[in-house]
Structure formats: structure tokens, C-alpha cells
Amino acid sequence: MSQPLTLFWPIFPQRSDGRTVVNNKGTPVRNGPTEAQLDRTPNEQGQSDYYRLIDKDDAKHVDWRKKLGGMLLREIGRKEDEDKWQQCILWDFPEGYRLYEHIKSKTNGESKNHSGGGHDRQDAYLYGYPKGPRKRFRSPVEFFPHLLWLLTDESSDYSNCTCRICSPNQVEVEKPAQAARPADIMSNAPSAMRTMSAPNGPVPVNRNTVPIPIRRSSVGTPSTPTAQSPVTKPATPTIQHNAGLIKAPPRLEPTPLPQPHSVDQQVDSQYNKFVARPGEVVWFRRSGGAFGLGLIARRWTSANGTHNGMYSVQPLSYPGHAPPQEVVEAGADVKPWLAWSVPSCTFEYLRNNPTISYHQANWKALASGPWEGHPEVDASILAAKAIDMTYTPFERLKMIPNNGGEERHWNGIYYGAEKVWRGEPVRLRLGLGSDVLVISEIIQKVSTVGTNQVNSKVELRGDVYSYATVPAPNPKSPPALPPNNHVPLRMREDMNWRNQTLLPSASELCYWKLISANQRVALEDVKGRWYEISVLFQQFFFDSVQKKEGGNGSWMNARGDATGQSKEPGTLRADRLEAFGGAIPGQLRLVDGLDPPGDHEKPATAMQGIELGMGAATGENNFAIDDFMNFGEDTTMPFGDSNIY
Template sequence: MTRFFPLYVRRSDGKLEIAAKGKREPNQPLPAQLDQTPDSKGICDYYREISVDEVKHLDWRRKLGGMLVRELGGQDDQALPENYRLYEHIKSKANASDGKTTKATKNHAGGGHDRQDAYLYGHPLGRKKRYRSPAEFFPHLLWLVTDKAGDPDNCTCAICSPEQLEEEKPAKDSKAAIKKEEIHARPPGRISPIVEIPARPSSIDRNPPAPIARRPSATPANVSAFTPPTPTPLPQPRSLDQQIDAQYNKFIFRPGELIWFNRGVAWGLGIILRRYYLSTSPLIRAYIIQPLSHPLSHPPTATITQEAELRPWLAWSAPQYTNKYLAERPTTYDMLDWQAYLDGRIGPGDVEVDGSIMAAKAIDASFTLFDLVKTSAPAPGVEERRWNGLFLGGEKAWIGEPVRLRMGSGSDVLVIIEIIEKVASQFAAGSSAGGAGAAGGGAGGAKTSTISLIGDIYTFCSVPLSASVPDDRHLPLRMREDLHFRNQVTALAQSKGYWKLVKSMARLDIADLKGRWYESSLLLPILHPDYHERVRRGDIGDAGVWMNARGDGLPQGSPGTRKPERRDAFGRAVPVGTRIVEGIEPPVQPPQVQQQQQGMGHVGGDQLMQDQGPDGGHVALDDFMNLDDIEQMEQSGLPGFGQEYGGQEHSYF
């Protein structure tokens, strides 16, 4: 595993106190804002300082460190500059809190409160000039690190740059001022908590160092010395499936992926075996699903013709096992005595449900490279293999498309240009043992395998509607089309976004990836029950904040278990002979199944239900405003919306 070290900022302009109106005042929230006493209605509304060992503090430092590394190079862990302190604003309804200090349990999320936002205090202009996110503070941090003159006029952050300063209304010295502040945290009411493994361990978490400590190992260059990165040309698709997946609004889900699917009265876990168009006018997409189960019996396949009846694997968190023995004594799918479970010798439970959960977790911990492009021998005993894509846990990703990253601002993506595997014989391995790899034997002795993903890193930025933004023709088509729609929506709020190129041809490991990137314009109408109201307000964010991260439970830095073929990842959780079909050719169906397509609903097995899907190609804003399907789902009370899966037991399978 790669080693990482703390990164310290040797200069700080942070102030614990400032002069205001002829007197000194603490550079922090007001005393009334720090008061945790509930009001007469039992509502708690206060600020508290976040300690250095809390998850949210680590989250800020990790993101800032990652952004510094992309700009300057080096190792990425970060200590906040001296006198900069992190506070969070907590607001809870009556009876939701007893007013005592509580620690946040989730990064930038509600943490059990109605509101739980983080703010960084310490800027020399005082408490009103606070930073609301790592991305907002980063330009100031970069100035502290790189500007040898220490001239604040050289800082480009929103507080120091005069052209970016916004008029700020004076806050009253009371809690009423708190209630008028904007909310900048993740949206409340998540379907399930974010499951994200910190990308790297930190040696400063439990024993925080002195605010100003050691010098950096290398003095960073001046900002003016940096040359803006240039986009890398995208690779061309090599197959029909890759061409389809590169287009906008064709199919959200892909053959071989692990998904949640609606079984009529419950939700289950399954594998997509095939996809095709049931009809092109109107457009009706069809997916054949093989449900996961225990190895002694397997349910029949189901055919789903509404993408609203499907969810990505990472959209929800798996519930607890229904069997008490499994819940208390974790084991693996292959190690469990399934016959003993069926016979009731390990206690009661739903064997099919627990089998699907256990199989899904095993799939999530796996990865498979597919479609070998070419091999080369750059040195004696060394072979380089270039692959066209990979199955990452439950999802499928191609070169030439974006994937979500653990590092950065939270919305950063890597557009994959190359997937390179270096296989070296033992005598030639040398320094190639790092990164995501595996060792194995062969005719030539032990070998090491190191896998790298190379591509361009982008971060999503928002600017006023009048600002100019870079050309987006170098982006993948799906990113461009989704950006076009998002900017149509946010234009109502007088803002727009663009994808900023942070670094070209970056080299990352499989463990650095969260999962596939999905279009907000296509996935949020499915995931978010309040989506139509957000569109009317001109407020649409990134779909990634509603998604978990792949690899929950894996050791930090581990890519997971490599499987030679995708079918190997499913093991005995699917019937012997199960086949994943590429392309979009419809299957040959018996006449009775074809008759069932005439207006029948979802009844299980291979029976089909009718869906009037949206037209393909570019989608206009007016098309997205027609959200009858979403409103029907809200009214019908489909499981999962605004709820945790873990407490629902059998109702989701």
C-alpha cells in the first residue's frame, strides 16, 4: 500500500481575534450562536467547534490535501493552517436533541439533525468571512502555500478577490441571524447514508500536531509557473455496446451490472443479463434480470421495461441479514453451509434474501478487466496489457468515459483514457509492486501485476450566469449533454456550471474510484422523490452525492479481488450456465409471453409491463418537467424513499 504523510502549511494568515468597531472580538460564531439551549419550542439551533479527530474535520483535510497534490505534487494529507478552526451549524427540531454536544457521524450530511453544515473560521477579515466548503477555501490555501510575497492581493479566493466579493447583510447578534443563512450542506432526506472509505490513513487523526510544524519536503513553485493542463483526445469506441454506452439517454444500465429491481411488492438484487429495445415508437427499454439467491435454488429471470423500476447497486445500502446468526457472525457466501440454513440449524431467516445480500457484497468487492486491446514488452521480463474497460464492483466502465473519484471536492471525475496492466516476472518486478495489483505463479515463476487508470481529472464548478466558461467539446458526449440540461435548470437561479480540467493524464489506482458517473438529468428523476420541485426552483445538483462508494469493507487502498471473467464474480449466486448477452438484439420469446406485452403490468418471471419511456437523443427541459412517473412513485410509497434499508427487513425482497 502506498504510504502517505502529513502535509503542513508553514504560513497562515488566520486570526483568533480581530478588531471590530474599536474593540477586539473572537473570530468565531457569536456567543448567542454557540448557545446550545433549545428555544421555547424545543428547537436547537447552534454552532459548535469540530475537533481534529472527528470525521468531518478529516474529510475537509483529506479533500484539501488531495487538491494540493493535484496542483503541486507530493503526498496528500493536510493540516489546517494555524488559527483556522472548523465549526458546524446544528439545527434540530423539538425532541430531536437534548441540546448536548454531539459529534457528526457522516461527512457533510445531516447526521441525525435537520441541518448540519460545516464552516471554516479564521480569515483576517473576521467571522463574517468564513469558508463554506473545502473547494471554496482551496484557492486561499494555495495562495498561502505558493505566494512567497504573502500579498493578499494575489489571492483568488472569493473573500480576498475584490471582483468576487459579494455584498453581505449584517447579521443580528441573535439566533435569528442563524435561521436566515443559506444551507450549503448535502440535501437532507437521503435514501441511504453515503458509504465512503477514507482514501488513505492519516497519522495525525488521533494525535494532532502543532499548528505550525515541519517545513514541506520541497518548496512549491510559484502559481504563475504552472501551465494550464490541456484535454487528452478521447479513445474511440471498439464495440457496439461501447458505442451505445457513450451516447446520451440510451440505456442507463448495462449487461453484467449488479442492480436493485422492483419485484412488484418488494425490491431485490439481481444481475442484468440482457438489454434491448422492446419498442422504438414509443421507446420502451427492456432488461432481463437474474435475481441473486443462495446456491441451492434460484428464482426465474424477470423482465423490467421501466428504468424507474431499477436502481444502481450503489444507490442504496444493503439491509442487515434476516438471520441472527449471520448478523452476529459475519461469513462469506462460499463459506456458509447453505443446507444447514435451509434445514433451520442456524436459526430462522429468509435464505433467499440473505443469499442475495451476501452475494452482492462479494460482487462489490471484486473487479474484472475486459476486452484486451493490445500487449507490448517495454522491457525484458515485463509485459504491458491495455484493456478497454473494467467491471468495478457492481458496475461496468469503459475507457473514454467518466468515473467518480474518492479524492477532491466530492464531484471530481476521471475520464479514463487508458487502463494499463503491467505484468512483471519476479526478477524484473523491481519497483512495480505498488498500486492495485496481484501476484500469481506461472511457468516463468512468480509474477506481479500492477493496474493503473490514466486519464483527465475534472471538477464541477459553478459561476454566475454572466461569466464565461471554457469550451466543452473535448468532454465525453454524456457529460456535455447532461451539462447542457443542468445549465438550463440552474439558469433559473442565475448560475451555470462547467467541468474544469484539473489535471491531464493523471495516474490512479482502482482503489481511488468510487464508481460509475451517472447523468444527473437521467438518474436524479429516479432517485430523488422531490426532483420535480428542485427543477422548478432551478436547483439540481450532482447525482453522485446521492450515491454510495464502491468497496465498503475492503482494506484501505485495496482494489478488491480480481476475477478473470465477469461470470466468475457471481459464483453460485446465479444458475450454472448463466450467460451475459452483449448487444441490443431482443431474445426469441414464446408466443404467450409476446401476448402478455399487451397492457399487462409487472407480474414477475419473464412477463413484461408497458412503459412509455422518453425519446432518445437530446432531452429538452420541457421533457423533464413531465414527471408523472415520479409523482406516482411518491404516492404509491415505494420502499426506500427517505428511509434506511437496514430497518425494513423483508419488505425489500
């Protein structure tokens, strides 16, 4: 299973005083560069002098957030996390703060900066301070004291902030390197910031690098500066009549879970029911004993209760070749597409040309030619990769007109090989890959020109949860865990299952810790569906607990790993089956609900044509299943292991 090249610990700023619009003598004005400053038109001498908004993915934006994240972790992180200062990143600037770049160039394409060098003047400024655009921050170091104040002082008393804007006359006092830090600072921090592990202790800080807020009284003459980081007061908003009312940011509250809109959505919200869903691509055990790739066309529960569930699976193949659907029992014979890394193709030509897509391959020539290989196997691999880079929202809830387009709200989305609903968790790509987002909204922002749709971008909103543990030295009297009424049932039940092992084996309990409410996440930042460890990864969990690794590893691939395009959201398909193209029969339809098929609807249970059994032969070509299931030691899941199922 591939891993990100660089791993970062994200910090989520939950409090902000940022404003995008401020009141200037009764007139609302933009809290940022003016319209004239945003105009990129050169003057009569050909000189350009303008500001541009820096996108979140821009290198300068990332650089600011990496520096701020490292300073935060260094200031209020744990001793054992001090080696992660360079791997920490602010998820985003506090709400209302935006980074702009001032670009200034000379005529004839020549450019210079304020030092007379050979580059454009490209200074960055962070706007959003509530007193207007003239109050802007010029560097991460300059903004850091204000950010630290936002995240640690719940009183919202600006006199407690030592940034150059809040305290222009503040005198920095160097703190002795060995001075003690207040023990209760981190008792206030979790509501405002977090890292991948809940911080619970201080780390050494270079006091000559970052100015630390100095605690002062809220009224009257400031008290004598001390050498401490701030110890916050009760969260009472301060009213400054001459500057307007500034309210303390609300405490972190979970978002209510949306209610299911259909039987299928309700079934998918249940614990340890059907792992696979209609419309998904899965690995399934074919009637010949080997595993292949197919589309879940239908699922049902048996009337006599002899089986937990059954699937009708359409094998993926090449255009013009349509293997019959097969009936597969739910359980160990069906696994998610992302459970395994994709094996190599059987045709040498396709192995040597990995950029050839499903639609580019000459399947007619491969199927009829003399070359060694199996067209159905390779077609299923390339078809699954192509489907992995598509998305299709479904069940539209409402549509809101927006500037130059529409904002469409959906109840679910097919993302790659998987089907995802509102109200359920997905795995996030950012950080170490163990955080989950419980989706509350699926929003598609569509730009249109006339009646033509020209652009589509999907954004998810919801609460971000992190896996957390608490010590439980006395198994007979374990500590009470935080309430989890807003956590989906599947997550709650899976955590209860984990704690049955963690409590006696590791003397600790785990829970889902809310770290960010109503967070906005781009579709491409989602790795895929979240699956219960207790259903798919039992042995991995037991091994992790035995090795004292915490019991929450990332044991699945991410959408886009198979194609190397994980940073791309993929291509919008208007209909789910459109994403499959010629890999499935044209007359195939997806069936919702759990009703069993009638006699005339039952799929074939025996394969026709190619046989993918162990060592089976097709014509003159011999093909062993080991060639197909070349997953590698790190990503192979042991099917049939009694410790898993």
C-alpha cells in the same frame, strides 16, 4: 449512505520543474539517494543507515501534503474557505518530486536520532529539484515557497522564487498584517491549482509562518523587495545558457476522448439510454412487486418502439437454487446497486455474524432449517457484497513488457457491481466526492515469476473535472461557458438539463471545469460510475437548488461501502461470471448488443419458488418487503415519484 470520516479539499499541482534524472557533467545521475544510500544492509557493527522511498499512503507523505495544501489554501484561497485550512491536501507532489526518509539506527536494535533520543533518525527529504540531489527540501515549510512559485509564476523565472535553493541569499521581509494583496493573483492561479470551489479572493495570511515569494526583475540587479505575493508575467520561458534550457510547463489541455470499439460501448456513451449494462448487479422490481438484486444478462430495444428498453435479469440466489430470469422494463424498475445502502439479512444468525461471507454461509442448512428468514434474499445480499469487492478488466487493447512483468491496456473494466468503459466518467473517492475522472486509459500492471502472475494493480488515467458555477444575473443574456468538446456527451447533456433550472432559479450556470489533465488515479480511489442527475436524481437536484446548495450533491454510495473495504481495490477475477460463483446458474451467459431474444430465449416473467411480494408468506415464515428494504431515511430513493421519472 456512509460518508468518509475525514473530508479533504484536494489541490492538483499542474506545473512542475521536478526531475528524476539530472545531467552531471555529461553523465545522467539519479536525482535522489544513491544506490549505496538505498542499501538497507547493516554495516559490520550492525548499524543501519539508509534511505527509503515514502509511499503516497504513508502517514509522513500525507502529513507533508496536508501541510502544503493548507498553506496554499491559506495563501491564495477565498475568505469563505479559511475554515478549511486544516481540511486541504495536495493531491500529490509535483511531477518528478519524491519524498525519501533517512533512517539511521544503532546496533543491538537500539536507535537514536540526532538529538540523542530513543527513536530512529527518520528525517524526510523531498528530492526533484532540477539542479540535482544535493538540492533537496527538508520540510513542507521549506518547500512551500518553491511550490507557490510553481503554481503562480507562469514565467518560470527562477529569480522570482524565494525558496532557500533558488534564492540562497534572499532576505525575508515581513509583510504588514493588513497590507493589501494584488487583486489579480487568482486570475493566474486556476491554471495551476484548484480547490473544490474555484478560489476568487484572498484570505488573511500569517506572514511570520511562511515566507512569501518576493517579486524581482528577471534580468539585471534584483529590484527592491516588496510586500506582495508574486504577480506573474506573460508565460515566456527564460533561457539560461549556463544552466541549460528550462521550459515553462505546458498549459492545461484536455485529453481527446477515445473512440468506442463496440456497439455496447457506443450505446453506453449516449445520454439517457440504458442506465444498466450487461454484467452489472442492479436492484430490480420483481414480478411479485418487491425489489431484489440481480445480474443484467441481456438488454434490447423493442421492435415496435413501445418501450425505451428491456432487460433480462437473473436474480441472485444461493448455490443449487436458480430462479428463472425475469424481463424488466428500463426505467424506474431498475436502479444501480450503489443507489441504496444494503439492508440487513433476514436470518438472525447472519445479522449477528456480519463477517460471514457468501461462500462461508451454510445455505443448505439455512434453506432447510426451521429458522425464520429467507435464504434467497440473504444470499442475494451477501453475493452482491462479494461481487462488490472484485474487478475484471476486459477487451485488451495492447500489452507492453515491463520490468518483471507486463503493462496491459484495456478498453473497459468491471469494477464491483458496475461496468466502466474508457472515455466515460467515474466518481472519485478523494475530496468531497463531487469530482469526476474521464477515463482515457485503463492500465493493469502485472508482475510475473516465470509464467505465473503474482501481482496485479490497476491504474486509471484521465482528466479530472470539477463542478463549477458562474453568476448569471441577467437570464436573457447569460455568460458564455468554456468550451466542452472533450467532455463526454452524457456529461454535457446533463449539464444543459441542470442549467435549465439553475438559470431562472439561482441566476447562475454550471459547467465542468478541467482541473487536472492526464491524472493518474489508483483503482481504489474510484467510488463508482458517474450517473446523470437528470436521469436518476431529479428531485434531489430540485431540492438542492431550492435550498441554495448548488445542485451537485453526492447522492450515491461508493464501491466498498457495503463491506467497509473501500480502501481495497478488491480481488481480480479472470472472467466476469467467475465473480458471481454459485449465485447464478452455471450455464448463464452474458449477451452483448441490442438484439431482442428469440421466442426460445425469452426469460420467464413469473416467479417460481419464493414470493417476495408485500407481506407474502413462504411456508410458515411471514416476510414483509419493509424488512428487506430497510435503507434508512438518508439513502432511500422514492421509486415511482413523478418528479423523478
